[in-house]
Amino acid sequence: MSENQTTVQAPVKRIVACPHCGTKLYVTQNNAAYQCPKCNEFFQIQGKQEKKDLREVGSKFLTKIKFDSWKGWIYLLPTLILLAIFTVWPIINTIRISLLENYGALGAAGGETFAFGFGNFEKVIQYKGFLTCLQNTLLLCFLTVPISTVLALLIAVCLNAIKPLQKFLQTIFFLPYVTNSIAIGMVFAAMFNIVGSFIGTNNEIIITAGIMNNILGVFGIEPINWINAGSSYWSNITVLVVYIVWNALPFKILILLGGLQSVNKQYYEAAQIDSTPRWRVFTRITVPLLSPMLAYVVITGFIGGFKEYSSIVGIFGESMGAPGAKGSLNTMVGFIYDCLGRDRDGVASAAALILFAIIFVVTMINLYVSKKKTHY
Amino acid sequence: MENNTVNNAEETNVPETQNAEAIDAPAQPTPEAPAAPEAPAAPEAPAAPAAPVENKSTLAQGVMHEQNIKAVTQKQTVGKIFVQIALYAFLGFMALVVLFPFYWMIISSLKTVKEYELSTPTLFPQQIMWSNYSTAFTTGGLGRLFLNTLFVGVVSTILSLIITVLSAFAFARLEFKGKNALFAFLLATMMIPGELFTITNYQTINQFGWMNTYTVLIVPFLVSVFYIYLLKQNFMQIPNELYLAAKVDGTTDFMYLLKVMIPLALPTLISITILKMMGAWNSYIWPRLVANKEEMRLITNGLRALAFVDEATDRPNIPVQMAAVAMVSAPLFMVFLFLRKYIMKGVSRSGIKG
Known part of the structure; x- marks a missing residue:
């Protein structure tokens, strides 16, 4: 116009x-x-x-978001600060002080300087107490993980095969999980403890009460000195294994039962049509199909096992051993804390790195084996 | 399996077709005697040039087969019942084993010292000693321990939830450079055992002058990579369209997080809350290292350090100790009773105790 x-x-x-x-x-x-x-x-x-369709609007907004990327960092700020102080710095610092001979925090604060070297690692390995700790840790690991896994598998399979009371029993089996491992450790100590009169020579057991010995007495087993003064190493270990297995069962049952319930029923129906014996169904269908969960349970079991500490404190107290045998049941983690308590941070760091290396290697082996054996 | 195939081969020396007929047979109204009148019907079957006589024998075999099946199924049901009984027996036994320590804890906590030390323990207290609980509470100073633990647990849970939600939101919904690398790094730190951090953290908090404060019990463990991971996965399941729609309406990111994402991810948040509280309740090693002053102690440390001594005999008073243990365990059981679903869900995805 x-x-x-x-x-x-x-x-x-x-x-x-x-x-x-x-x-x-x-x-x-x-x-x-x-x-x-x-x-x-x-x-x-x-x-x-x-x-315009919503997607177009959306992509416009997304590109807009890409521009203000600082926003993401602001949301992450608290996490990043805390991580930097309490996670990243410790990793660097632990490696650093493990390489400084005889490093101690008190000495460092006093301006002492430390030579660079692998002395801390040598000290850890040569230290006699460390070998005991390593032995205890390995022993507990290799005893409790297989026992608890097999037992948990059995219970899970049985639970899966029943209908009435299943939920109820499942809840009961989960109960040990929601406990304080120190507190219930004290209950176990009370159960295995020998109570009663100690009049007479101190090392002799005169009256045995202790509910465990009484229960075993029903089966004609002589009373055993489980955890009291003068008890043998193996009876101590037995008590620990019983407690740790008891404590480890709930998590394993939960995971394995979850796995079983998600298994496709068709496999079992096929097996039923072929009238496959139960044992074969178990070894050829159940276990292979459960293998990812089994691998998970075993790996987490090993990781937890190598860090075993509080269950021993629960039963034996902080002396980490039966009365009169202080430290006889100490573990790797206990060793680290002992070093820390005695201002030997360098040695503690070296031990922590060794522990990490062991856990790492065992996890890798587990992963490798399970990858080969795992069905999926 | 092999057994079965062999059996089949021996028993049924008959061709397939006859077998099929045998199974068909019972469907007809008159099974045995009038075999002959039925013969004319037989040719209808695909491969049956068979004489009536032969047919009769097939029928007989069919009946036998039927009986076999009956016997087998009967055997199977008997076997099934037997197996079910065995299953319940085993599970019941294991349940008793699992429950026994709890039973023993409660029973012992209600006994007198004298009864507890009987050489043959009683399975139920002759004289119920409720006073053990009050003794444990007052002599052990459990009130202070409970309050400390509750305070640390509540504050650290709230702060931890805020931090976790913000981080998970950033990882799940926002775009920024280096996001994936950062997340991978976070996941990698999960592999490292906590003991490795403890050594340096102990030095750090010493330098900060945080020894024997509540801060030291709360701050170092506020960030849990695993919870961030868990929540991020949950956030990512929330459809993108919701976010875009909210954007079109002009909602800010923060309001969207508050009004949409948090309500949708509530179950996960509840799981995290419970696990975190349980962690505070059960923590032992770190508090022991950094807060050993009596008024700063947490419940687990206090419980282990307490020595309940029977004044009359100068020996440990186990019933009172068990009463203290029961009181410490009770809140956990209460939480479990009411929030079982969330705990089990959270645990099955984490594998972390506390």
């Missing part, structure tokens, strides 16, 4: 301000000329595509 016509870019069905006087207009048509009712000027509306 006239040469003074202005073009306005606007989406259709929108309110548009007149470019000349600013009056608001409701625009409904594409590429049409409009006359402003107030100032009577003409202008052209160049409509945009109205119907």
Whole structure:
């Protein structure tokens, strides 16, 4: 029309301000000329595509988000600060002080300098107490993990095979999980403890009460000195194994039962049609199909086993051994804390790194084996 | 399996078709005697040029087969019942083994010292000593321990939840450079045993002057990579469209997180809360190292350090000790009783105790 016509870019069905006087207009048509009712000027509306789908809007927003990437960092700020102080720095520092001979925090604060070297690692390995700790840890690990896994598998398979009371029994089997391992350790200590009169020579047991010995007595087993003064190493270990297995069962049962319940029933139906014996069904169907869960349970069991500490404190107290045999049941973790308590941070760091290396290697072996054996 | 195939081969020396007929037979109204009238019907079967006589023998065999099946199924049901009984017996026995320590804890906590030390223990207290509980509570100073633990547990849970939610949201929904690398790094730190951190953290908090404060019990463990991971997975299941719709409506990220994501991920958040509280309740090693002053002690440390001595005999008073143990365990059981679902769900995905 006239040469003074202005073009306005606007989406259709929108309110548009007149470019000349600013009056608001409701625009409904594409590429049409409009006359402003107030100032009577003409202008052209160049409509945009109205119907945009949500995705397009979304991608626009996403690109917008990409621009303000600082936002993500702000949300992460508390995490990053805490991680830097309590996770990243410790990793670096532990490696550093493990390589400084005889490093101790008190000495370092006093301005002492330490030579660089592998002396701490040598000290750890040569230290006699460390070998005891390593032996105890390995022993407990290799005893409790297989026992608890097999037992948990048995219980899980049985639980899976019953209908009434299943939920109820499942809850009971989970109960040991929601306990304080120190507190229940004290209960186990009380169960295995020998109570009663100690009049007479101290090392002799005169009266045995202790519920465990009484129960075993029903089966004609002579009373055993489980955890009291003068008890043997192996009876101590037995008590620990019983307690740790008892404590480890709930988690394993939970995972394995979850796995069993997600197994496709068709395999079992096929086996039933072929009237496959139960044992074969178990070894050829159940175990292979459960293998990922079994691997998971075994790996976490080993990791937990290598860090065993509080269950021993629960039963034997912080002396980490039966009375009169202090430290005889100490573990790797206990060793680290002992060193820390005696201001030998360098040795403690070296021991912690050795523990990490052991856990890492065992986990890798487990993963390798389970990858080969795992059904999936 | 092999057994069965062999049996089949020996028993049914008959061709397949006859077997099929045998199974068909019972479906007809008159099974045995009027074999002859049925013979004309036989040719309908695909491969049956057989004479009536032969047919009769097949029928007889069919009946036998039927009887066999009956016997076998009967045997199977008997076997099944037997197996079920064995299953329940085993599970019942194991349940008793699992429950026994709890039973013993409660029973012992209600006995007198004298009864507890009997050479043949009683399975139920002759004289119920509720006073053991009050003795344990007052002499052990459990009130302070409970309050300390509760305070540390609640504060660290709340702070930890805030931090976890923010981080999980950033990882799940926001885009920024280095996000994936950072997340991979976080996951990698999960492999390292906590003892490795403890040594340096012990030095660090010493330098900060945090020894024997509540801060030291709360702050170092606020970030749990595993909970971030768990929540991030949950957040990512929430459909993208919701976020985009909220964006179109002009909602800010933070409001979206507050109004949409948190309510949708509530079950996971409850699981995290419970596990974190349980962790505070059960923590032992770190509090022992850094807060050994009596008024800062947490419940587990206090419990282990307490020595309940029977004044008359100067020996440890186990019943009172068991009463203390029972009181420490009780809150955990209460939580378990009411929130079992969340605990089991959280645990099955974590494998972390506490």
